Amino acid sequence: MAGTALRRRLTWQIAKVTAVAVETASVRTITLDVPDWPGHRSGQHVDIRLTDEDGYVAERSYSIASAPGEPVAITVERLDDGEVSPYLTDELRAGDDLVLRGPIGGYFVWEPDDGGPLLLLAGGSGVVPLRSILRHRERTRSNVPVRLLYSSRTLDDVIYRSELDQPAAGVEVVYTLTRHQPPGWTGYTRRVDAALLAEVAWPTGVIPLAYACGPTSFVEAVSQALVHSGYPPERVKTERFGTTGGT
Ligand SMILES: Cc1cc2nc3c(=O)[nH]c(=O)nc-3n(C[C@H](O)[C@H](O)[C@H](O)COP(=O)(O)OP(=O)(O)OC[C@H]3O[C@@H](n4cnc5c(N)ncnc54)[C@H](O)[C@@H]3O)c2cc1C
Numbered sequence: 001m002a003g004t005a006l007r008r009r010l011t012w013q014i015a016k017v018t019a020v021a022v023e024t025a026s027v028r029t030i031t032l033d034v035p036d037w038p039g040h041r042s043g044q045h046v047d048i049r050l051t052d053e054d055g056y057v058a059e060r061s062y063s064i065a066s067a068p069g070e071p072v073a074i075t076v077e078r079l080d081d082g083e084v085s086p087y088l089t090d091e092l093r094a095g096d097d098l099v100l101r102g103p104i105g106g107y108f109v110w111e112p113d114d115g116g117p118l119l120l121l122a123g124g125s126g127v128v129p130l131r132s133i134l135r136h137r138e139r140t141r142s143n144v145p146v147r148l149l150y151s152s153r154t155l156d157d158v159i160y161r162s163e164l165d166q167p168a169a170g171v172e173v174v175y176t177l178t179r180h181q182p183p184g185w186t187g188y189t190r191r192v193d194a195a196l197l198a199e200v201a202w203p204t205g206v207i208p209l210a211y212a213c214g215p216t217s218f219v220e221a222v223s224q225a226l227v228h229s230g231y232p233p234e235r236v237k238t239e240r241f242g243t244t245g246g247t
Helices: 002-010 085-090 124-139 194-200 216-228
Strands: 013-024 027-033 045-051 057-063 073-077 097-104 118-123 146-152 171-177 209-214 236-240
Touching: 002 097, 027 085, 027 097, 057 073, 057 124, 073 085, 073 124, 118 124, 118 216, 124 146, 124 209, 124 216, 146 194, 194 216, 209 216, 216 236
Parallel strands: 118 146, 118 209, 146 171, 209 236
Antiparallel strands: 013 027, 013 097, 027 073, 045 057, 045 097
16 A cells, blocks of 8 residues: 555656646746645645656656645746746646656655644745645644744745735744835844844744745755754754755
8 A cells, every 4th residue: 555655656647737826926836636646745845847849858846835635736936047947937827737746755744743833934935835834734723833934035025925914823924025125114124043033933941843944045044043042953844945045
């Protein structure tokens, strides 16, 4: 049985795009119908494979944005000079096919039984798997307290803003806008560092379960800051997107 499930996850299959939604100027959420989907956990990802007319193949990973039980969705940020993301954000339409495999990953996942409180730390599109966790928490009626600290360049770059601006009970969302702030902005304006984490996280004595996700430099900085400030490394889960980013 386990062998069959593993084979399914690692086998490439063809999914159908059912919707493409605009999140920001450079970010799209792509909802998929995956015929042979074994179900996923919050925090997992899929691999996407594109093949051009000459047979050149490019593969990239994308976190699953939806909660377990919801249709599979990914949220992709376009890197203008990238190979794969401009196709996914600019060219892909509802009705198109997309080759993928998954769900993949068993470490950067959260289940209600893992408890909390949860400190979610997002840099740019690193918010994607954390959004799956937030939705999973809500759908399972978990009352684990959550703080999401989300670093974006500008307010217009905040992904899922309408959702995050109306958080579920017990969820606090804190933005930091590192490049440009709208007039009257009273929130944070600096990059995430140990001092900012100390201000946002719970008082001394409460060690939440932390999930940090985003560009590699962001994840390295915040996870090191947490460990230096006394978080046991096993309470700090990280997912590096590999991309460089200015969050
Ligand atoms: C587990 C995981 C989950 C992820 N989830 C998401 C997600 O939810 N959403 C999301 O948007 N992304 C996600 N990513 C990142 C994603 O996989 C891609 O890396 C991203 O979309 C860029 O791919 P690309 O083909 O467009 O760019 P690439 O062609 O891979 O280029 C990326 C950047 O690297 C530069 N570059 C490329 N080659 C070189 C080189 N030889 N030397 C120097 N610079 C170079 C490019 O100029 C570009 O700026 C995730 C990554 C991982 C590992």
